Structure formats: C-alpha cells, structure tokens
Amino acid sequence: MQKKIHKFVQNGMYILLDVNSGAVHVVDKMIYDMMDYFDGENDAEVQKAMDGMYPAGDVQEALGELHHLMEIQQLFAPDIDVPPTFKAKGLVKSLCLMTAHDCNMRCKYCFGDTGEYGGERQMMSKEVGQAAVDYIIDHSGPRKHCEIDFFGGEPLINMPLVKHVTEYVRKRERETGKVFKLTLTTNGLALNDANIQWLNDNNISLVLSTDGRRETHDNMRPDAGGNPTYDKVMANFRKCVDSRNDENYYMRGTYTACNLDFTKDVEAMADAGFDILSMEPVVLKDSPYALTEDMLPEIYAEYDRLTEFYLKRHREGKGFFFFHFNMDLSNGPCVAKRLSGCGAGHEYYAVAANGDLYPCHQFVGRDRYRLGDVFSGVQNQELPQYFRQSHVLNKPKCVDCWARFFCSGGCHANADLFNEDIRIPYDMGCAIQKKRLECALAVQAILALEK
Template identity: 50%
Template sequence: MIHQYKSHGYNIVMDVNSSAVHVVDDVVYDMIPVYEKQEDKEAIFASLDSYPREELEAAYEEITRLKNEGMLYTEDIYQKYMTDFKKRKTVVKALCLHIAHDCNLACKYCFAEEGEYHGRRALMSLEVGKKALDFLVANSGNRRNLEVDFFGGEPLMNWDVVKELVKYGRSLEKEHNKLFRFTLTTNGVLLNDEVMEFCNKEMSNVVLSLDGRKEVNDKMRPFRNGKGSYDLIVPKFQKFAESRNQTNYYVRGTFTRNNLDFSKDVLHYADLGFKQMSMEPVVASPEDDYAIREEDLPRILEEYDKLADAYLEYRKAGKGFNFFHFNIDLTQSPCVAKRLSGCGSGTEYLAVTPWGDFYPCHQFVGQEEFLLGNVYDGIVKQDICDEFKQCNVYAKPACQNCFAKYYCSGGCNANAYNFTGSITGSYDVGCKMQQKRIECAIMIKAALADMEEETGASADVAGEISHVC
C-alpha cells in the first residue's frame, strides 16, 4: 500500500507495509502510482510525457531500486500471522487506578461526570489499592516493568492513599523482581510543594490538565461555583515543570468546538515556558454544543497545518517544544503487537474503580456490560477480555485500506464503541484527525532533517527518511 501527499513544499511517499518514507521530486512522485499499475516502461513514460526523457529514466531507475530493496510496493507480512497473534499469551502490565471518583472542578466535557463515572462519589481505600497492586504483580508473568497511573476524578483528593500505595508498590519490587513506573494525572488545584517533591521522587510522568488560553480554559474547566481555574493552577504548573527540568510531564489540554483555533492554545503553552504538551480533540455526544462535528474537519485539519508551521518556526528560533501528536517513530518501533493492537485495553491494561471493579479502560468505567471482575475475585468475564484481545487493525474494516493503521494501531476502542456500538468500529471524525496529525508529523521529520543538513545540528532523524531526486 502506497500513500502519497504534498505538505509544506514536500512530496512525501509512504510505503505503508514496510514503514519506509521517502521525500521525492515531482517526476518520481507522479510516476509512483503509474509504475504500480503499469508494467510496460514505455507506457509509463508515455503517460508522463511532459517530463524530459532523461528525468523519466532516472525516476524509473530509482523507483525500481526502491522496489527491489523492499522500500516500495511491499506486501503485508503481518496478516498471515494473525491466527497466531490472536492466540498469543498476554499478561497484565498496566493499571489505571481510579483513586478518586470525585473532583474539585466541574469541567463541562468530562466523560467522568465530575469524577462520578455514572455512579457514586468515592475514594479508593488503601486495602483496595493494595489488592490491585497484588493482582498486577500476580498476573504480570515474567514482565518486569509495570505501570500504575493514579487517575480520577482528581487523585490529589486522595493523596495519602496515593503515597501509601507507592510505598507498598516499592516494597513488592525486590521480592517479585518487578519495577513499578508510577504516573499521575492532576488538575493542579491541590498541587503544592509537598506533592511536587514526592512526585519528583516517585512519579515517572505527570499529566497536568490545562486547556490553553485563560478564556478557553476557564470556560470549560471552572470550579463548581463557576469561577475559572487558570489563575490558580498555571503558576503551580510552571513551577512544577521547572522542578522536573522540563521533562517527564505533559501539559494536556482538550479542544472543543469553542476553540477550533487550538494551535493558539498550544503556542500559549510554549509561551508560558512549557516544553512538553498535548492537545486532544474532545470526544462528546453530537448534541453537546461543544462537540466536534464533521463540518468542523476542514478547519481542524487546516489548524494542524498551522501548528506544524509554528512548531518548526519555534524550533528554528530556539524555542522548540515537544508536541505529543507530532512525535512519530519511522523505524518500525514499537513492537509488532503494539502496532497492531494499540493500548492493550481489556487485556494488558485495566482500569480499577475505587471499590475494586475491573473495566477494560477508564473510558469504559460505569458501563456495566464491560465489568470484567474485581480485585478480590480476579477476572471473571474472560470472554470480554478475549473479545478485546482480538481487537486489532485487521479486525476493524475501516483500517484495512488506511495508511495510518500501523501508527494509530486501530485507534481508541472506547471511542469506536461509543460512536458505533462495536469495539471494532471506527470513530470516523477521530480517524481523519489522526491521519492529518500523522501526515504533519512525517512532514516535520523531513523538515527537521533539512534543518539538520543546513545547520549541522542534530535533529535525531538521520536514516528515517530517504530523499529521492
């Protein structure tokens, strides 16, 4: 499968099955689709007779070389292994601990209903948390590295239990030959020096929730009395990011129909001094006034192009930052299983409620049809786990002819279910945004490679993109 597109002055060709990416000149770009369908060399040249013969000969030679080297028109080598892939033994390697089904903000788009998750307000007890960590250790097989995310609601509303669970997890490591990677997601309201110090010692990553500009954030992320949260949390987040040497954190926002000019919010992060950031599209019911709609897509896709331009300009000016969706690995990592099946929800990754129930991930919590078991009895509905285990890019019809499938790994199962009623469905609006982000990310790789060549500075992209002229 070949995907071609033009972006910011670059002609980019992706060989989807091999993950090879090429920046090419006009004649190669125009010849590639003809070459694939036409075997006769002279017929190919006849269809491109606006180019000089010598350019056509050179392009034909380069395309033939790339094909022979397995970098163009390659076959799908993964589908034939899917039977074995589905039978592979999986282990639990990550838990999302809902340490608090309660929150001190009233974010308008919150899928967790201010932390309640279609249920009741509750805080996880230390007993339940320990049982969850015991379950993770017992069901992780030979895997050494385990991940636990403290999530909510707002986890800092149950801070003492967070600290005790970290302590308990560390006590299990040596005996069981495990290494816990703890992470935390917070709205920052209760963030203080003691929390920062502890997180800097124990949390591998911290997600800081902020929607960008003050007027945008305060419209969607107010306190329950309607007052905005921006002025309280931004200074704390700035201090925290600096205390972590601008690494191992993300400022994470959500854009809605109210701020389709979200590139300004990302740049606002950068202007505040943040170096690690993410901005996610809201996922909401179509009847919500802030929900993203199909008709919004042209503007959103244009906004990603604007952000890509600004990203490169900030980089050139020495003010570079890391935008999560512009990170892309063109060297065929991560592993095949990850590329085919994504986050591992319902199999390798589970969410745990404050009272100890298991769900496939945090976005399924409260949907009783996806209740898998609990920390006391373990997994009692293995059939649901088996269904998730078989959820991969080959099980999703919309993925079959999509160039992005090995980068997005089939997308979010929860979004697929919520919009189509099936975890093998596809959230089409989300897919189109993901495709655009991937195209921008690859273009940025090409631009950074050119910057590296011009300046001699390392952009860490050597060998990832071939230039064919």
C-alpha cells in the same frame, strides 16, 4: 499496489509513505505523478502516461530508483502478518487506578461525568489499591517492567491512597524484582509544596491537564464552585515543573468546538515555559462542545498552522516536544504494538474505585464492559480475548487504511461510544488522526532535511 502506499502534499513537499515498511520518501513532482500508475511491473504503461509531461530519460531514471526501493523493501513492502503471540492470553502490563470518583473541577467536556462515571462519588480504599498492585504482579507473568497510573476524577484529592499504594508498590518491587513506572494525571488545583515534594521524591511522572489560553481554560475548566482556575493552576504547574528541572512530565490540552484555533493554546503553553506538550480533540456526543464533520476543513487548516508554528519555533531555537509530531520512523513500535495500540482490554485495565475491572479508564461505568474485580480477577474471559483480536487487520475499515500502523485502529472506547462496536472506528477520530499524521510525517522530513 496503490493500497500499499500513501502520497500527499504537506508544507509544499511531495511525500510518499510506504505503508507496510513505514518508509517515508520526499519525492519530486514527477515521481509523485508517476505513483498514480506505477505498480512495480508496468514500466511501459508509466512511460506512456508520462509522455509529454516529463522527459523520457528522467522517467526512466526514476523508474530505476523506484525498483531499487522495492528491492530493499521500502516500497510496496510485503504485508504484515499477525504475530503468533496474539493467539496467546495477554499479560497485564499496566493498570489505571481510578483513585477518586470525584473531582475539584467541573470541566464541561469531562467524559467521566466530573468524576462520577455514571455512579456515585467515592474514593478508592487502601484495600482496593493494594489488591490492584497484587493483581498486576500476579498477572504480568515474566514481564519485569509494569506501569500504574493514578487517575480520577482528581487523584490528589485522595492523596492518602496514592501514598499508600506507592509505598506498597515499592515493597512489592523488592519482594518480586518487578520494576514499576508510576504516573499521576492531575488538573493541578490541589498541587502544593508538600505533595509536589512527595511526588518528586517518589519519582512519579506527571500528566498536567490544562487547555492553553486563560480564556480557553477558564471557559472549560471551572472549579466545583464555578470559579475560574487558570491563575492558580498555572502557578502550581510552574512551581511543580521548576521543582523537577523541567523533566518527567507532559502538559495535555483539549480542544473543542469552542477553540478550533487551538494553535494559540499550544502557543500559550509554550510561552508559559512548558515544552512537553499535547493537544487532544475532545470526543463527545450530543454536546455544544462536540467536534462535527462540518468542522473538519477548519481543523485541517489549524493543523497546518500548528505545523508552521512548530517548525518556526524549532528554527528559532525555541523548539518544544509536541506529542503528535514526534515520531521515530527508524526504530518505531514493534509489530504487535503497531497492530493493537494501547492494549486496552487485554494488557491494560482500569480499576474503578470499588475495585471493578474495565478495559480502560474510558470504559468505567459502561456495565457491559465490566470484566470482574481485583479481588476475584477477570470473570468475563471472552471479552479480553475479543479486545486482543480487535487489531487493525480485523477491522474492516482499517485493513486497507494507509494510517493503520500508526493509529493502531484508533480508540476502542470512542468506537464503542459512537458505534457500539469496538471494531468500527470513530470516523471523526480517523479523519483528525490522518491529518495529524500527515503533518507529523512532514515535520520529521523537514527537520531531517534541515539538519
């Protein structure tokens, strides 16, 4: 039964998570201690263990409360079974278009080799872009809502392609009844009045990449000539976000071994007036910027500081949305989503500039993961089904992990990078994710109690 719960202390609170139901309980120290013994059928053993520590009457009352939680399936809830849909072939719901295998920045931690992805610098053609739109329409079945993300490299350096694909998407929407959400991820260097207006007019959601403080950003994100970019990028981002009434965007940062004090970077973004934020750990091998196991105590402590900063801002009326601290505990993802996460390799594909299909943008250039292309479709039929079956209940390290239904088994690309097997999770990613989840659960509990 202990595998069905997770208990921890965060921000001075004793928190009990029921893994299968996702129910979160803020408990007192007595119940926290009782849960080292309680399994639902051993009240006498629990009472004996607590004898001398807590009053017998209080223990008995608490046992009644625990049994009530079991009755309403918020404690030791039944295990989740794999839905029958996983046996079927997946419908494609989302594509990432690698519009430019090139970039106007030279970020030191770039997983895409500054846009080359292990090959040559090239731009996606209009023919490939159109074929990608047709591909997702033809392979999304009855699904009405689909998504396309313009990615790179830097997609704004291939703006003619972005515009052409967008126009083609709107045409195909009218013809098919499909509805597309379009997103563009940009480093901001090429944002200008004209393309900002176009992005707004065409309802393109934006992911804005920056790393927070000036010194962090300029250290990691120089332009192609090695020059600092912070001032130009932040001015462009400010103009862009103001033009869309602070909506339909989020700002994404990355922390590396060089800025383990990343709360200061989140604070810098918030102080600059951006209030939809994310800060992601870098994933690198054999690099001076890589995160290593010996850094975990410092990273954990920094998430504690970030939690305090986040709560402080909310209490001051200057709150912001932080992607990893915002969780819907009552109406969260469906079972399929909780098991498989992003759907890479079976519901979500990346399209390389030449039209090749890969399980996601991080697999582009890894030859053994090439699936086919947008013109002839998926030729490797086994690999998508393998990805579809690589959910948390089929990963030995995940099946008993308390975080499995929040992280959905972690990132397949990171698992492959470090372990050459998408079913063996990346250990550092797991450790960071679990700490981040504890902070997020505490944040939700604290905010609920303070309402």
